[in-house]
Amino acid sequence: MNMKKTFTIGGVHPDENKLTATKPICELGLPKQAVYPLSQHIGAPSVPCVAKGDLVNVGTKIADAGGFMSAVIHSGVSGKVAKVDTVVDASGYRKPAIYIDVVDDVWEPTIDRSEDLVKECNLTPEEIIAKIKDAGIVGLGGACFPTHVKLMPPKDCKIDSLVINAVECEPYLTADHRLMLEHPDEIVVGVQILLKALGINKAFIGIEENKPDAIELLQSKVASVQGVEVVKLKTKYPQGGEKQLIEAVTGRQVPPPPALPASVGVVVQNVGTVYAVYQAVQKNKPLFERIVTVTGKSVQNPANLLVRMGTPISQVIEYAGGMPEDTAKLISGGPMMGRPLLNADVPVVKGTSGVLMLPEADAIRKEEQHCIRCSKCVQACPMGLEPYLLATCGELSDWERAEQEWIMSCIECGCCQSSCPSHRPLLDWVRLTKNKVGGIIRSRNTK
């Protein structure tokens, strides 16, 4: 029974390359102009509530939620709204955005800027969730799912445990790792607040064993706290996937969609989100800054930075000593699930966990060859799917078959593509197929 805990099916272990694990979090200076895209989260885009010429402070709400499944956006800078226009975001397309010209650094007076730890929380669960909603908090692991929605699971699901995702399984990224080392007390209080909001008393903090210092530190912090447990996990990608983490920590398997993690009684929150919840509930500080790892093998000064949202990524790169000459790909996020960026003017948004500059040798895809039926992709798939088959269904536009083969269960982790010896663009095809089948299912459901 001494087997290390992890998920059972598939998974890969790419080179970790955690170059910035020992670099303390530094604060990045203010930008000249901050840009806030209105769709930074899953769900409906936000609706601007400021107009050109309005003065805003740090922490002022600049956009309302566009529905239940949406999130508010706060300004991370003080200054004047320059315009409400469009900006090319990480998707490569122009999306509506609010531009703010930065003047000084004036914070909203309601925000508690002291460093003191506030442990007591006398709010009711409803009040906590309302506060989280008003602070515009979304899942900071990268998917940006509105947190208040996750805290209100469907009525027929009985929640019994909270799992904190602190595995940071993406290579290169160390933002969560540093956060745990530098703010462990706040995280523990944040976990307790979330437990209260959910009305349960059992929480697990899942950490991979490649972060022994974080495991030790958090273990000592939760020793006196009832119901919170740190779980050491074997290092394996994609352990940060919600379903993989639930299996690794609790041993429960989430059934295929439309089932949710809540169907097996679990709510998962990222450790960065927990810290944001602490700040929102105890310090009245909305979500307007986050930790971003800026890294790459040939980057001069890789770092973990506390960045105000809206800051252009070019400024983050500048801090790290500029873009190295051999950079072939600039990626927002980690190397496995991140998005390649078209240019460095893209602003840092709620989901920007890292800025990665990959040199040519790592970034350029090798020439595609025929499938040799080695089934490496099948072995690697953490969802137990058959990626080669799904990709072929996509190539042949056989959407019906793809749906039967559970394409909607795919979490787009990229294990299949990274393990393919023929360098087939499996994930590209699977994404296209998932997109098409998703559209077909949605139109069928609305009928």
Next chain:
Amino acid sequence: MSSMILTAVIVLGITGLILAVVLFFISKKFAVEEDPRVVQINEILPGANCGGCGYPGCAAFAENCVKKGSLKGMRCSAASGEVMQQIAEILGDVVEQTTPKVAVVRCNGSCENRPRINVYDGASRCAIAHMMSGGETGCAFGCLGCGDCVEACKFDAIRMNPETGLPEVDQDKCTACGMCVSACPRNIIELRNKNKLDRRIFVSCVNKDKGPVAKKACAVACIGCGKCVKACQFEAITLENNLAYIDFEKCRLCRKCVDECPQHSILAVNFPERKKPAVEENVQTNQ
């Protein structure tokens, strides 16, 4: 020995005869009545099964023609007028006169006009490139150049031009079945009237960005200046989302807009060259 062979022949012969009689009666009793017209129509259809008519294949089209009893609202885009006439005769109907159409690629962002500022190295399909990124150029609306339309065409009427990186339609082979139109993830290809002598005028751009942004991305992008709208005497041009569109039903092919356009994004195809040298470059195109 010889009697054995004889027995075998006789036994087999008699069995065959009995089965033949049985089969004859069964075929009479359970005969499926098929309208001979369905077979007739199916025979003269092109048989490409392109789906341009909206039915799954030629046989289904033929069946539905006969079921309806007329050609109203039915059209095989691949068949010539002659074939449609024949089908009409079989059905005892008259052919609905429709204007012949042709697929038009509304993007002129060649490598020269629209510099590549990025590299896309994913799977070579427009649908994927469109989903994953804004493409290799600064224009998030224009042709991605992976050739989904070429693949979709059942009549070999679209080819990629390696020099421009854009697809080109062979107007003689194009049957206006519309498969390329639905294959293009960016809705660049449109079916437009063929007109007399195959002359066409159209805005060869689908960029909805504001003028300066569009201009920066592509030298021949429509910047939505509206000069063509003013120049048109027939109210055929509309301007929406920073993009001009010429209604081919209203256009009288006067070419006033072509002369007006400061971006040379309105193309006139198959017109004789004008004497004025100023507009020469607009007329030359392979479309």
